[in-house]
Amino acid sequence: MTDLASAGRNTSLPARSWLERIGTGHILLAVFLLIYPLMASDFFLTQIGGYSLVLGMIALSLMLLAGYGGMVSLAQITVAGAAGYTVAIFGENNSGIYGFGWPWWLYAPFAILLASLMSALIGWIAVRTEGIYTIMITLAVATACFYFAQQNYALFNGFPGYNGLRAPEAFGVYWRDPVPYYYLCLATATIAYAAVLYAARSTFGLSLQAIRDNPRRMRAIGFDVTAHKVFAWWLAGLIAGAAGVLLVWFNGRISPGTISVGPAINILVIAIIGGLRHPIGPFLGAVVVVMMQTFAIDIVGAERFNTLIGLVFLAIVFVSPDGILGLWERFKPRTGGEDWSSFVKGRSDKTKT
Amino acid sequence: MTDSTSASKGPLAQSATLTTRQLAWFAGLIAVGIFIWLVFAQWPDWLKGLLISKKAFLSAILNGLTLAGLYFLVASGFTLVFGLMRNVNLAHGSLYLLGAYIGYEAAELTGYWLVGVAAGFLVLAIVGLIMQIVVFRRLEGDDLRQTLVTIGISVVAADLMLAFWGGNTYQILTPDWLSGAIKLPVVTAVRSNGTEVFLVYPFYRLVVLAAAIVIGIGLWLLINRTRVGSMIRAGVDDRDMLSASGVNVHFVFAIVFALGAALAGLAGVVGGSALSVAPGEDVRYLLASLVVVIVGGMGSITGAAVGALIIGLAEQIGLVYFPTYGVVLTFVIMVVTLALRPQGIMGRSL
Numbered sequence: 172m173t174d175l176a177s178a179g180r181n182t183s184l185p186a187r188s189w190l191e192r193i194g195t196g197h198i199l200l201a202v203f204l205l206i207y208p209l210m211a212s213d214f215f216l217t218q219i220g221g222y223s224l225v226l227g228m229i230a231l232s233l234m235l236l237a238g239y240g241g242m243v244s245l246a247q248i249t250v251a252g253a254a255g256y257t258v259a260i261f262g263e264n265n266s267g268i269y270g271f272g273w274p275w276w277l278y279a280p281f282a283i284l285l286a287s288l289m290s291a292l293i294g295w296i297a298v299r300t301e302g303i304y305t306i307m308i309t310l311a312v313a314t315a316c317f318y319f320a321q322q323n324y325a326l327f328n329g330f331p332g333y334n335g336l337r338a339p340e341a342f343g344v345y346w347r348d349p350v351p352y353y354y355l356c357l358a359t360a361t362i363a364y365a366a367v368l369y370a371a372r373s374t375f376g377l378s379l380q381a382i383r384d385n386p387r388r389m390r391a392i393g394f395d396v397t398a399h400k401v402f403a404w405w406l407a408g409l410i411a412g413a414a415g416v417l418l419v420w421f422n423g424r425i426s427p428g429t430i431s432v433g434p435a436i437n438i439l440v441i442a443i444i445g446g447l448r449h450p451i452g453p454f455l456g457a458v459v460v461v462m463m464q465t466f467a468i469d470i471v472g473a474e475r476f477n478t479l480i481g482l483v484f485l486a487i488v489f490v491s492p493d494g495i496l497g498l499w500e501r502f503k504p505r506t507g508g509e510d511w512s513s514f515v516k517g518r519s520d521k522t523k524t
Numbered sequence: 525m526t527d528s529t530s531a532s533k534g535p536l537a538q539s540a541t542l543t544t545r546q547l548a549w550f551a552g553l554i555a556v557g558i559f560i561w562l563v564f565a566q567w568p569d570w571l572k573g574l575l576i577s578k579k580a581f582l583s584a585i586l587n588g589l590t591l592a593g594l595y596f597l598v599a600s601g602f603t604l605v606f607g608l609m610r611n612v613n614l615a616h617g618s619l620y621l622l623g624a625y626i627g628y629e630a631a632e633l634t635g636y637w638l639v640g641v642a643a644g645f646l647v648l649a650i651v652g653l654i655m656q657i658v659v660f661r662r663l664e665g666d667d668l669r670q671t672l673v674t675i676g677i678s679v680v681a682a683d684l685m686l687a688f689w690g691g692n693t694y695q696i697l698t699p700d701w702l703s704g705a706i707k708l709p710v711v712t713a714v715r716s717n718g719t720e721v722f723l724v725y726p727f728y729r730l731v732v733l734a735a736a737i738v739i740g741i742g743l744w745l746l747i748n749r750t751r752v753g754s755m756i757r758a759g760v761d762d763r764d765m766l767s768a769s770g771v772n773v774h775f776v777f778a779i780v781f782a783l784g785a786a787l788a789g790l791a792g793v794v795g796g797s798a799l800s801v802a803p804g805e806d807v808r809y810l811l812a813s814l815v816v817v818i819v820g821g822m823g824s825i826t827g828a829a830v831g832a833l834i835i836g837l838a839e840q841i842g843l844v845y846f847p848t849y850g851v852v853l854t855f856v857i858m859v860v861t862l863a864l865r866p867q868g869i870m871g872r873s874l
Contacts, residue, residue, distance in 0.1 A: 299866040314811040481679035
């Protein structure tokens with residue numbers, strides 16, 4: 172199996188240099204993102220840049236599950252929140268309970284690991300059923316976790332949650348300062364993005380996509396469908412967990428409000444607005460939503476922001492099911508997009524299950 | 525190899541299921557017996573040590589039953605819509621809350637509680653009708669997009685309701701003939717001078733329970749005994765065949781969606797009178813409906829009743845006996861159901 176897949180890939184990509192394989196778009200984007208701090212104010216660097224990257228990463232974990240695995244999850248913010256609460260409990264906080272004071276190089280990986288395990292657990296529960304049930308079960312899990320965190324004072328410190336979570340000072344840099352924080356988010360997001368791209372083309376990713384399209388056939392030819400899906404959940408958990416740690420450093424606090432139903436739906440909105448077809452979609456969606464959050468307040472007022480975002484979301488679902496990526500696909504100049512559009516066709520066939 | 529083992533196990537397995545069924549009946553009878561004893565007997569001291577007091581225990585059971593009635597009203601609409609249209613309506617909680625607000629306004633305006641109930645039911649029926657015709661008919665057959673649309677609607681609806689009614693908590697006042705408490709013929713304790721203390725319980729909550737039972741029976745009759753009901757059942761089994769045999773499927777869909785939304789609205793008014801109406805209640809009842817139908821089985825009215833009973837009781841008993849872990853109990857029930865029977869207790873296999 173592995174031989175076949177890799178052989179097929181090698182013939183289709185004959186001896187391209189790594190620069191070509193990355194693609195012009197990616198290089199331009201990378202250059203822009205790297206020099207972005209030179210032109211952006213602190214506000215644009217952190218509140219827009221860093222925050223978009225973090226939200227984009229959480230939405231990326233959803234894109235990995237939904238786009239490649241056909242499992243739309245509403246529990247990604249819950250996974251990120253699990254990492255956040257782990258940081259609060261094992262790192263240092265101002266709330267006076269727990270705060271074991273572990274160093275950052277210990278608690279950050281530990282939080283990510285714990286979040287990924289929780290994600291795998293949620294996945295294991297959710298893959299008991301198929302299709303539209305996933306969205307229901309993950310919503311139920313996310314809501315139950317929110318109510319639990321709100322009611323439980325012994326572990327989650329109830330309604331107030333944990334305050335005073337400081338980003339670490341390491342290598343002579345305070346990582347919550349605008350420029351270091353931005354680059355930290357950028358580096359993490361790049362790793363996550365590249366990992367998802369790589370995973371999608373790996374044997375595992377191809378099997379996962381095949382399972383999405385026809386689980387029955389894959390089971391019949393001897394693939395362990397459940398194991399593939401749960402592994403995808405675990406991978407998604409790593410990404411969401413890393414984003415969760417960054418999110419806590421950004422906010423400096425974590426409370427049940429961070430993982431309530433509103434933020435959970437927000438992540439889905441980001442992923443759908445951006446588009447679930449390519450890993451860049453969630454980041455696009457995050458930038459759009461964060462910009463709207465920041466600037467639409469002047470138009471509709473802070474009070475009615477949810478109405479606006481809900482209407483935009485509805486419009487996207489009605490007009491372009493593939494989000495901004497789908498819009499771009501529809502209106503971009505038609506030059507050499509053959510393999511892209513065949514990919515689209517494959518996707519749209521699949522949606523009719 | 526699999527064949528031979530299953531063949532050799534065949535008769536054995538059958539006799540085993542028979543005995544397990546008998547065992548289940550036996551265990552059920554014993555449980556009912558113990559329950560009746562718990563209700564009517566005078567509790568010995570060791571039991572009080574275990575379950576706090578008879579009054580707390582019985583109140584938890586009664587609260588659980590009335591909550592189950594409320595959950596059934598909300599979840600039955602949800603499960604009805606899913607069963608026929610494969611439409612997971614995540615805006616169902618919003619319909620509940622909207623019904624509650626409308627019921628409150630109507631009752632305030634006219635002064636009659638029953639007018640509020642009727643308004644909640646009828647207005648939400650119209651809202652459901654509009655939703656089905658304007659939105660869901662366009663997205664038929666694409667269940668993921670339908671679900672996404674319901675999420676969008678719930679976000680917008682929650683925000684608009686917050687804009688209109690604000691963040692205050694409202695209480696729909698019940699009329700005099702429904703308020704007050706009644707004495708149940710159950711002795712909770714005996715005072716030292718020999719007088720018996722009876723269990724006192726709010727009358728309105730018992731009415732909620734009774735209403736849920738009546739509506740449940742009504743739904744069962746509607747689905748199993750009427751012409752529209754037979755269309756609905758046929759649609760659940762095979763939608764294409766139903767439309768091929770000359771039935772206007774869209775008409776059936778519209779009726780079912782209107783009924784589902786109306787039940788949510790009715791539950792909103794009834795629940796808003798028993799508890800309160802506030803932003804955030806939509807999420808609470810959406811979660812309740814989700815868990816109830818996951819546990820009970822999607823698309824089954826009986827399943828909604830069973831699921832509501834289990835979740836309502838678990839929630840209230842959890843509230844009394846392990847306050848901060850009550851949600852976990854609900855959650856564990858859901859996970860155990862999914863692990864043992866993914867389609868739900870009354871659900872048909874996927």
